[in-house]
Structures are given as C-alpha cells and as structure tokens.
Amino acid sequence: MEKLITIYINGREYKVEPNQTIMQAADKLGFHIPRLCYHPKLSIEGACRVCIVEVEGAKSYVASCAYPVNEGMKIHTNTQELRRARRDIVELLVDNHPMDCHTCERDGNCELQRLAASMGIRARHFEGERKQYGVDVSGDSVIRNPDKCILCGRCVRMCSEIQQVHNLTQAHRGFNTVVMPAYNMPMAESVCTACGQCINVCPTAAFLEKNYTQDLFEKLNDPNLIKVAQFAPSVRAAIGEAFGLEPGSNMEGQLVAALRKLGFDYVFDTQFSADLTIMEEATEFLERVQNKGKLPMITSCSSAWMKCLEQFYPDLIDNVSTCKSPMSMQSAVTKTYFAQKLGVDPKKILSVAAMCCTAKKYEAARPELNVEGMRATDIVVTTREIAWMIKSAGIDFLNLKPEEQDHPLGMSSGAGVIFGTTGGVMEAAIRTAYELYTGQTLVDIEVEDLRGLKGVKEGKVLMDGQEIRVAVAHGLGNACKLLDTVRKDPGRYHFIEIMGCPGGCVGGGGQPYAGVNSIPLDEGALRKRAQALYDEDRSKTIRRSHDNPDIQKLYKEFLQRPGSHVAHELLHTHYKQKFPKGIVPKSSLQ
Amino acid sequence: MSEITQEKKDELKAFIAECSQKQYPDSYLIAVLHKVQGMFGYLPREVMDQVADMMQIPTAHIWGVATFYHYFNLKPIGKHTISVCLGTACYVKGAAEILDAIKRELGIQVGQTTEDMLFTLQEARCLGACGIAPVIMIDDKIYGELDAKKVIALINQYRKGVQVA
Numbered sequence: 001m002e003k004l005i006t007i008y009i010n011g012r013e014y015k016v017e018p019n020q021t022i023m024q025a026a027d028k029l030g031f032h033i034p035r036l037c038y039h040p041k042l043s044i045e046g047a048c049r050v051c052i053v054e055v056e057g058a059k060s061y062v063a064s065c066a067y068p069v070n071e072g073m074k075i076h077t078n079t080q081e082l083r084r085a086r087r088d089i090v091e092l093l094v095d096n097h098p099m100d101c102h103t104c105e106r107d108g109n110c111e112l113q114r115l116a117a118s119m120g121i122r123a124r125h126f127e128g129e130r131k132q133y134g135v136d137v138s139g140d141s142v143i144r145n146p147d148k149c150i151l152c153g154r155c156v157r158m159c160s161e162i163q164q165v166h167n168l169t170q171a172h173r174g175f176n177t178v179v180m181p182a183y184n185m186p187m188a189e190s191v192c193t194a195c196g197q198c199i200n201v202c203p204t205a206a207f208l209e210k211n212y213t214q215d216l217f218e219k220l221n222d223p224n225l226i227k228v229a230q231f232a233p234s235v236r237a238a239i240g241e242a243f244g245l246e247p248g249s250n251m252e253g254q255l256v257a258a259l260r261k262l263g264f265d266y267v268f269d270t271q272f273s274a275d276l277t278i279m280e281e282a283t284e285f286l287e288r289v290q291n292k293g294k295l296p297m298i299t300s301c302s303s304a305w306m307k308c309l310e311q312f313y314p315d316l317i318d319n320v321s322t323c324k325s326p327m328s329m330q331s332a333v334t335k336t337y338f339a340q341k342l343g344v345d346p347k348k349i350l351s352v353a354a355m356c357c358t359a360k361k362y363e364a365a366r367p368e369l370n371v372e373g374m375r376a377t378d379i380v381v382t383t384r385e386i387a388w389m390i391k392s393a394g395i396d397f398l399n400l401k402p403e404e405q406d407h408p409l410g411m412s413s414g415a416g417v418i419f420g421t422t423g424g425v426m427e428a429a430i431r432t433a434y435e436l437y438t439g440q441t442l443v444d445i446e447v448e449d450l451r452g453l454k455g456v457k458e459g460k461v462l463m464d465g466q467e468i469r470v471a472v473a474h475g476l477g478n479a480c481k482l483l484d485t486v487r488k489d490p491g492r493y494h495f496i497e498i499m500g501c502p503g504g505c506v507g508g509g510g511q512p513y514a515g516v517n518s519i520p521l522d523e524g525a526l527r528k529r530a531q532a533l534y535d536e537d538r539s540k541t542i543r544r545s546h547d548n549p550d551i552q553k554l555y556k557e558f559l560q561r562p563g564s565h566v567a568h569e570l571l572h573t574h575y576k577q578k579f580p581k582g583i584v585p586k587s588s589l590q
Numbered sequence: 591m592s593e594i595t596q597e598k599k600d601e602l603k604a605f606i607a608e609c610s611q612k613q614y615p616d617s618y619l620i621a622v623l624h625k626v627q628g629m630f631g632y633l634p635r636e637v638m639d640q641v642a643d644m645m646q647i648p649t650a651h652i653w654g655v656a657t658f659y660h661y662f663n664l665k666p667i668g669k670h671t672i673s674v675c676l677g678t679a680c681y682v683k684g685a686a687e688i689l690d691a692i693k694r695e696l697g698i699q700v701g702q703t704t705e706d707m708l709f710t711l712q713e714a715r716c717l718g719a720c721g722i723a724p725v726i727m728i729d730d731k732i733y734g735e736l737d738a739k740k741v742i743a744l745i746n747q748y749r750k751g752v753q754v755a
Contacts, residue, residue: 166648171657182649183635191650 005071010078022064022075023051031077034086036093036115036203037152038065041502041521042161045153049089050115053077061085087119093150094121095128096175097204104148104205109513111203112150133178139187140362141194141210141509146178149206155179155198162502164477165308167192179206191311193476195304195500196358196382196509200520209358209510213385213392216352219378220263225350226342229264230330230409231255233271233420234356234505235383237532241525242387242512243397248528250536253402258390259354260403266338269405270353271412273330274419274428275545276554277301280571281323282433282545283562285495289437289468294318296471296486296493299425301325303359304500304509306575308476313483314577322572326419327353327360328369330409331376332570337558338409346372352379354386356420356508359500368573382510411550414537421530422474422504423450423457426497430461430470431544437463445543451534453503453523456482458493470495475502506530594636598629602637606644619647619655623662632663668703668710670748673727677716680724684737688724689713691738695745708749 004015009031016025021044026033037048044066052061056074061082064075076082094116101107136144151170156179159168167181167190181190198207220227240249259267285297300306300321309320324332331351339346353360357380363369364377381389390397405411415431418424427447434442449459450470455478461468471493473482479498486493501507503526514520542548559567605625609618622645626637633656642649656662674689689700692711696704703710719725722734726741733744 160648160651166650169648169650169654171654173658180653182653184653 005069007069007072008074010076016069018069018071020069022053022055022062022067022069022073025069026053026064026075026077033064033077034090034115034118035065036090036111036150037154039154039157039201039519042154042157042201045157048093048150048152050086052082052086052089054079054082083119087121090115090119091121091124092126092128095124095126096130097150098130098147105208105211106205106513110205114516115203129175131178136187137210138189139192139194139210140365141358141360142187142192142196142199143208143210144180144187145206145208146180147206148204149179150204151177151179152203153179154201154203155207158197158201162475162477163193163195163197163500164480165191165193165195168198193304193307193311193500194359194362194509195476197501197521199358199509200507200511200513209382209385210361211385212361212379212381213389216379216381216389219350222350224348226266226344226348227264227350227352228266228268228334228338229259229352229354230268230270230273230327230334231259231354231386232327232356232505232508233274233417233424233533234508234511234529235354235386237420237506237529238356238511239383239387240398241515242384243391244515245398246528247518247522247525248532250532251397252536253404254397254400255354255386256405257400257403258395258397259386261395261400262389262393264352266406266410267403268330268334268409269412269416270326270330270355271416271419272405272409272548272550273326273333274416274425275413275548275551276329276333276571277323277326277419277425278415278428278432278545279551279555279562280329280567281321282429282436284321284323285429285433286437287563289466289494296490296496297321298496299323299429299498300575301419301425302498302500302505303357303363304476305479305498307359307362307578308479308500310575310578312480316483316486317575317577319486320575322568322574324369324571324573325360325363326416327355327380328363328376328573329571331364332369332371333409333554333558335371335374335376336570337554340558341408347374350378351376352381353377354381354383356383356505356511357501358382358509360510371570383508384510384512387512408550408553411548413545413548413551414540414543415545416548417533417536417540420505420533421451422453422499422506423447423472423497424504424533425499426450426459426470426472426495428545429495429497432546433468434461434463435544435546442544450497451530453526468494470497472497474499474504474507476500502526503530506533594630594634599640602626602629602640603644606641610645616645616647619645619652620659623652623656627662631667632665634666663710665703666707668707670708670728671710671712672745673712673714673717675714675717675719675723675725675727677714677720677723679716679720683724685724687738688726688736688741691741692726692745695742709745 005018033051036050037045046063046066051064053064054076055062131147133146156168160166170177171180236252236255240251256267288297298320300323334351335346361380364380415428427450431445450457450472457472459470473479506529507526638652642652676685700711700713719732725734
C-alpha cells in the first residue's frame with residue numbers, strides 16, 4: 001500500500017490514500033458530495049459541475065469527480081458561497097427543463113428533481129430557454145425525448161463504454177447540443193439494440209421505454225379476451241424495489257397474486273419456458289457436438305444481444321442457437337398447446353409478458369416470431385410498468401398473500417429460475433446437457449465459476465471424458481470482447497452464454513429505477529437480485545429442467561421430443577444480418 | 591465537385607491508410623474530415639460511413655465531431671462560397687448592410703445555399719484585411735471597400751462566370 005497522505009475536509013484532518021479523486025476520498029469519509037454526470041462504472045465526464053468543491057489555493061472551484069487529492073490539500077464541501085454556486089448550477093439546469101414534473105413519467109423517480117430539492121431550490125430566478133426538439137417514438141422499445149435532456153452524457157457513455165453499441169453521441173454544441181444517434185436518425189433505424197440501459201442511467205426522462213400500460217389496462221377490461229400472463233425470473237427479484245423493499249426481495253407469490261388481481265385469467269411463468277428452452281438448447285448443443293456442427297454454440301435468449309449479433313457479428317449467426325427466447329417460446333405454446341387444451345381460438349388469447357427488459361418489446365414485434373400468422377406475445381411491459389400498474393390499480397402489493405402460478409405452463413425447476421442472472425442459462429444448460437449426454441445425474445449442479453459479476457467468465461465440464469469449455473459474458477461490451485476472441489480462436493470454447501445487460505436480466509433495462517440512496521446498476525443491488533434467484537433455485541426440490549413434470553407432460557402431449565418437427569416449428573427461429581446506418585464497423589468482416 | 595467517384599474514394603482510402611500509420615491514428619479524424627470536405631465540398635453521409643468503416647470509428651462519434659465544428663458542411667454547398675466579414679472593423683464600416691443586401695439578392699440566410707447551387711452564404715470573423723474594410727471573401731479571393739451596391743455588382747459578375755481581380 002502506498003503511503004497515506006493528509007487532507008483536510010471542512011477543517012478536519014484525514015489520512016487518505018493517494019491516487020484517488022476528492023469525490024472518492026470524500027465518499028469513504030462519509031461526505032456525499034452532490035453529483036450528476038458521475039457514475040462509478042463510466043468514464044469521468046466532469047460536465048455537470050454539480051460536484052464542485054473549494055480547494056484552498058485553486059483559482060476556482062474544482063469538479064471533485066475529476067480532481068485528485070494531494071498532500072496537505074484543504075477542501076471545503078459546504079461553504080455558503082459554494083452552496084450558492086452549486087445551487088445556481090442545478091437551478092440553471094432546471095430552468096432549461098420543461099416544467100411538467102406532474103405529468104412526467106419520472107415524477108417522484110427523477111434524479112434532477114431530487115437534486116433540486118436537496119440543493120434547496122425553492123424559487124426560479126431565471127426563465128431559461130426551453131428545448132423543443134420533439135419526442136422520437138419510432139423505436140419499439142426506447143423513446144428518446146431530447147427536450148428533457150440535461151446533457152449529463154451518462155447515456156452516451158453507457159451506450160459506448162459498457163455496451164459498446166456506440167449508438168448515441170452528443171451532436172452540435174453549446175446550448176444546441178443534442179444526444180442523438182448518428183445523422184439524427186430515428187431510433188428505429190439506428191443501431192440501438194433496445195437494451196434500455198440509457199433509460200437506467202438517465203437522471204431524467206430523456207429516455208423511456210415505450211409504455212403499454214394504458215393499452216394493457218384497456219385489454220384487461222375486455223371480457224371477450226382470455227388474459228394470460230407470464231413474467232421473467234428477474235421481475236420477481238426486483239419488483240419489490242419499486243415498492244420500497246431492499247434489492248433481492250423475492251416477490252414471486254405476491255406478483256402472481258397481483259397479476260390475478262389486475263385481471264389476468266391465467267398466470268404462467270417464463271421460468272417454465274426457460275426449462276423448455278434448456279430442453280431444446282441442450283439437445284441442439286449435443287447434436288452439434290456429436291455431429292460436428294458449428295461450435296461454439298452461443299445462446300439466443302437475450303433480445304438486445306440478438307440485435308447486436310445481426311448488426312455487428314453477422315459472421316457468427318450460424319453459431320447462435322436457433323432457440324427462441326423463453327418469452328417467445330412461452331407465448332408460442334400458450335397460443336397453440338394451451339389454446340387447444342382450453343378448446344379456444346388462439347386469437348382470443350391475450351398473451352402478455354412482464355419483463356425486466358425493454359428489448360423484449362422489440363423482440364415481440366419481430367414478424368418471424370409470429371405463430372400461425374398472429375403475434376405470439378401481444379404486449380410486453382417492463383418491471384417498472386407492471387409495478388406502476390399494480391400501484392395504479394390500488395393493489396396492496398406488499399401485503400398480498402403469495403399465490404402459486406397456474407398449470408400447465410407455470411411450474412419451473414431451479415434451472416429455470418437462475419436464467420435471470422449472468423451465468424444462469426449456462427449453468428441450467430449444463431445440468432441438463434450433462435445428463436442427456438452421459439446418462440448420469442450431475443451431482444454438483446452449482447457452477448461457481450460461472451456466477452458473479454466478472455465481465456467474462458470461463459468454466460469447464462467433463463462429460464464422459466470429453467472436456468466442454470464454456471464461457472459467459474454479460475453486458476454487450478463484455479460480449480464484444482468475448483466474441484472478438486471467438487473470431488480469432490473459434491476452437492477455444494464449445495458453448496457460450498451472452499446476456500445483453502450488465503449482470504444479466506437482473507440488470508435489465510426495464511428494472512425499477514434507482515432509489516434515493518442508490519445508483520443505477522449498483523453492483524451490490526445486482527448481486528442481491530441474483531442471490532434471490534440462486535436462493536429460490538436452492539429451495540426447489542426440482543432443480544433440473546428435464547425433471548420438471550409439466551415440461552415432460554408438454555413433450556408427451558404435444559411437442560413429442562426436443563428438436564422434433566413441431567418443436568422446430570414453434571420454438572426455433574433464424575436470424576439475418578441487418579444493415580442499419582451508423583453501424584459500428586468491424587473490419588475483420590472484410 | 592460533390593459527386594462521389596471511385597477515384598475520389600481511392601484517394602480518400604490512401605489518405606486514411608497514411609493516417610493509420612501514425613501514432614494515435616484516431617486523432618486524425620478531423621484531418622480526414624477536412625480532406626473529405628476538400629474533396630466533396632461537404633461531408634456526404636455515404637462518405638462518413640466509409641470513413642467510419644476505414645478508420646474503425648463509430649459513425650455516431652464521427653457525427654458528433656462533424657456537427658460540433660461549424661466549419662464542416664453537412665449539406666452540399668454552392669459553387670462559390672461567400673463569407674461576409676462581421677469583424678469589428680468591417681462591422682463599423684457597414685458589414686451588416688452588406689450582409690442584408692446579399693441575403694436579399696440571393697434570397698437565402700446565412701448557412702444556406704441558393705437553389706441553383708451557385709452560392710453559399712457564410713459569416714466570418716475578421717479576414718485580416720481590416721485596412722480595406724468592409725470586406726467579403728468569395729471562395730479564396732478577398733474583395734474590399736464594398737458597399738451594398740458594389741457587392742450586388744460583384745455577385746452578378748460571378749453569375750456571369752467572370753471573376754474579378
């Protein structure tokens with residue numbers, strides 16, 4: 001460890017480590033300097049100036065997020081003059097902002113609002129010019145509203161640094177700066193992968209998901225429809241946060257009860273079709289291994305990753321599993337198998353998915369996923385939207401008595417549960433693939449190497465003496481790193497899991513906004529959400545997908561066997577290269 | 591000038607190849623965009639896509655740089671670029687009236703191009719010829735001691751294809 005240095009904050013002496021910023025040092029000492037454009041996972045922008053502090057001897061206030069501590073430095077974080085300067089900075093941001101908090105989707109969940117309140121802004125002294133660019137609603141998932149943008153640049157850095165999609169930039173300059181895709185293209189035509197991480201990090205409502213709550217309320221009131229819900233693993237692990245609970249509170253039973261109270265006739269579970277996905281995917285993988293098919297095989301559950309693949313890694317399309325995502329599999333069997341069981345016209349079924357994901361909205365709209373000429377998933381709402389609906393309908397969510405999912409598409413194994421976190425799909429696949437391949441039951445089913453938040457994880461499994469090398473990446477930036485390795489060394493891995501969002505689905509773009517004392521995509525929160533899923537897995541007696549009796553029944557009654565013709569018709573799909581403008585070029589393709 | 595020919599593409603390719611040999615090749619983006627504008631008069635999107643591809647820089651980033659600098663034209667410009675000096679010396683000698691007269695005569699605002707693609711109008715801040723203020727620059731030629739009447743006559747000469755020394 002390097003020698004500690006002495007600094008003074010507000011007149012008190014502290015010993016701190018060198019080579020850190022004033023903000024970092026102050027955080028550890030219990031001084032939370034107000035901030036806006038700063039995010040610990042992103043590069044330092046220093047643009048908002050909200051985090052200014054006084055350093056004795058410096059000719060002006062310095063941005064504490066970017067300024068390193070020095071021996072003997074005398075720092076003031078809370079002088080009257082500094083407080084006024086900081087307040088003015090936030091006030092000027094507010095003055096260019098539309099004054100429509102009471103009709104804004106982020107009302108009560110807005111960082112700018114909270115900041116203004118904590119600065120003590122109680123009057124508006126300046127009447128600033130408002131931005132009037134209009135809202136871009138072209139995309140299926142992400143809405144861009146530059147009128148509410150305060151140019152902190154977190155979305156731009158998220159999109160380029162963490163996701164490496166590079167869709168967004170700050171175009172033009174000064175007051176006229178606008179965050180937009182290249183050429184000011186509509187989001188629908190841009191390289192946006194719909195992951196929704198811009199929404200997660202946006203302090204205001206400059207990015208939002210396309211909201212389907214009104215549409216859904218309307219349809220829930222239609223007596224002619226049979227309303228069927230499914231919800232993703234990560235939704236139960238995070239929705240409690242929207243009701244003030246700690247991250248990692250598993251609200252599965254309450255969510256089932258709430259969905260019934262909202263008017264759903266049947267509440268199924270995406271975890272059921274996660275088990276179904278594993279049956280198909282493990283079978284496909286073993287087929288590739290045995291018949292010398294294209295390897296490494298890469299998972300296909302994450303919709304943002306699928307768009308990323310089609311745009312940036314078209315050469316790897318044949319490596320990707322043909323399995324649809326669990327959501328689309330669930331909807332496909334809902335509108336066929338389940339409709340037949342009920343003896344109703346599938347057109348009468350409203351298939352709704354509550355997802356931790358914004359990209360699932362985009363996925364649901366893909367025409368190639370239609371089943372018998374109709375959309376498989378009619379409406380996708382995010383965790384945030386479903387939480388709002390529950391509140392809006394006056395349902396006392398926290399005090400609901402937990403209820404159980406319906407049969408035949410609601411029961412899941414522990415393998416289906418852990419689909420929601422990075423490494424989970426791989427772990428679930430190993431549990432089944434091992435048994436299908438070796439005919440023996442895998443005893444130690446928890447694969448520690450694949451758990452946790454390391455960007456790229458590797459593991460090995462021995463199946464009948466054959467070494468199967470697997471890798472897992474979460475967040476599209478990490479995926480790019482892993483896939484660039486695959487391009488150079490295609491034989492390195494046999495099986496790869498990719499999830500488009502940091503932490504996997506638990507960190508999805510549709511998860512509840514960070515609260516008062518938390519930050520977006522906080523690693524601690526992601527770990528707790530993941531732990532909730534691992535705990536649920538451990539609590540189940542059935543922990544392998546192929547042991548799920550409802551899955552066995554589905555194959556027996558309808559799908560015949562994994563990889564059968566019917567299964568291929570309903571549960572598999574194909575991907576095609578996409579050529580949107582503004583693509584991140586990958587020279588290795590030429 | 592603004593057509594995108596194979597010849598020009600090859601020239602650009604060679605220039606980028608040269609830049610890529612240098613230390614920090616990404617930092618040559620502005621130089622490359624200058625080159626593009628020199629070749630085409632503006633930054634065609636198709637060419638920006640190619641620059642992105644060749645330099646391995648995301649298109650969104652190129653768009654950010656291209657829109658940040660006023661120097662870069664994002665639309666095709668006219669055959670002649672008129673820059674009206676609005677520096678202090680020219681301004682007190684009546685640059686505003688000259689600018690107004692040009693706007694009226696051409697029917698365009700600053701930053702726009704006439705429909706016949708003959709003229710693009712720009713503002714300038716001091717062209718370094720204060721001694722003969724007020725001045726304008728057409729392409730790379732300076733004209734001084736102007737007034738509203740003289741400047742219209744000058745424009746008419748360009749319309750006829752005659753350049754004045």
